[in-house]
Amino acid sequence: MARFLFTTWEGGGHVQPMLLVARDLAARGHAVLVLSDPCNAPDAAALDVPFRAWTTAPFQTGKSRDDDRLKDHEADNPLAVIQRLLDRVMAGPALAYAHDTLAAIDAFAPDVVVSQELLLGPMAAAEARGLSLALLAANIWSLPTMPGAPPFGAGMLPAANDEERGMHAMVGQMSRTFFQAGLPDLNAARAALGLAPLEDLFAQLDGARAILLATSKAFDFAPEPLPAPFAHVGPYLADPAWVQPLAPPPDDAPLVVVSFSSLYQAQEPVLRAIIAALGQLPVRGVVTTGPTIDPAEFEAPANVAVVRSAPHGALLEDAALFVTHAGHGSALRPLMAGVPLLCLPMGRDQNDNAARIVHRGAGLTLPADADSDAIAAAVRCLLDEPAFRTAAQTLGAAIRADEAARDAAAVLEGLAP
Incomplete structure (x- = not known):
């Protein structure tokens, strides 16, 4: 039996897939623990997955529009969206996420930490404890770190010629540069954990031994073969715990x-x-x-x-x-x-x-x-x-x-x- 600590945050559709993966591991005889926002506790309980809430890191107790801390609908351009991600999820609260993750590590003693791909703090915590790290993305890959994939966000198709490949590379490099605004906060968190500074924000992901894409290979535009350590592991989808039953309206109309x-x-x-x-x-x-x-x-x-x-x-x-x-x-x-x-x-x-x-x-x-x-x-x-x-x-x-x-x-x- 092995022990797996999962870390995620209330960001919508990526929570349920992580819970389903944790449930599968538990069914195979392993010990699992999911660390997330208190509002996700009912979803974990519905799947009989052990749960622990963030306490120092930002957390949501509800799922209303007022509870949402990202509020990316208020951003009027892609750069503003990235800055919100950095300030509110990825880098700004990295040390707080790391502290909560370290407390869970000390209490649960996992063999492997599995983090949602935007949570840099838990990744640093796993590094500080010398634990195996995996990332689980319940969607197509959203960060500018996969060679050969179309840039994320604009709905681009796979490159068909050298000109399009050049355009993709330029857009990807611009995106990567925008994310570096979070590097000072991340390095401050790393310093507090006794870790060396990084020269690139995305170097924090390099500690992952596997990056699991919980989507369908048939659906994705990712390159073939996927570069290591990426791997398609198939989609994990189900109705969430808060869904109520409803019979379709009676009629023969479509x-x-x-x-x-x-x-x-x-x-x-x-x-x-x-x-x-x-x-x-x-x-x-x-x-x-x-x-x-x-x-x-x-x-x-x-x-x-x-x-x-x-x-x-x-x-x-x-x-x-x-x-x-x-x-x-x-x-x-x-x-x-x-x-x-x-x-x-x-x-x-x-x-x-x-x-x-x-x-x-x-x-x-x-x-x-x-x-x-x-x-x-x-x-x-x-x-x-x-x-x-x-x-x-x-x-x-x-x-x-x-x-x-x-x-x-x-x-x-x-x-x-």
Whole structure:
């Protein structure tokens, strides 16, 4: 039996996959402990995963829009988003995260520390204790450290020629430079831990013996073969613990499911436009607002139900279309059910996920400020043209195969003494 300490933070869709990996290790007879925000304790309890809350590091006790400490929807450019990540997650609180991680290490005595890829503090804590470190990314890789991958954030396709490869390299280097603003804070934390300073913020990731991408190889644009220490381990997706049951609206009309981020991205305007668009069409609509938005804020026509949550796994069995911001889980789960998507990305990894969907012919993309007429036209197109569903079924079958072969637990076992 080995012992695995997982560290993550309340950043939306990456929490549930880490809990699922921890559960798999526990089922294989290992001891696990997840260190995260108090608001994630119910999700851990639902999977019977031992849990410990951050106390010194920043933490959230709830999942409302007021609880969100990143508030990246208030940033008006990519550089401002990076600065918020550095100040509020990656570098500014690195020492606080390290202190909490060291306390958990001393109490739990893990053999391996598994960190979410943005938490530099726990990585430094593992280094200070001389422990094996792995990173677990529950999405496509978001940092400018993977050679040969399209730059993150803009929805770029794989480079097809030298000119595009040069453009990708330039954009990646610019992004890498922007992140160096967090280096003084990280080095201050390292000094407090008795560690030598780094010349590059991303050198902190070099201590990872494995970087696990909990996404589908069939979905990703990553280079083949992946450079070490990266490895695709398959998607880990499930309904979170806070989801409530809901029966689909009765009727024979096509079912359109709408879901945007479980975090707050100021998505009220786009949800209103989608609701108005569905009201123009002979469809049944189910709109889930998530924990950060009250369904009572929306007026809906008779053919559209607006609820806080619903079991997407069950709804997708009957769905004809999924309308989404294209977060990682919201992109893969419809595809795995063979359902095409209409994507209205709002930032983060969403442009990149949407690009992968559209490139494979499994959906369409509109800007997040599209009006209801444009959304209605796109919905009609996706429902009327069978090629979209065929492409979604083809891609979905490959993603399901990657899910069936997922092996994060086996890879992590190989890191234990």
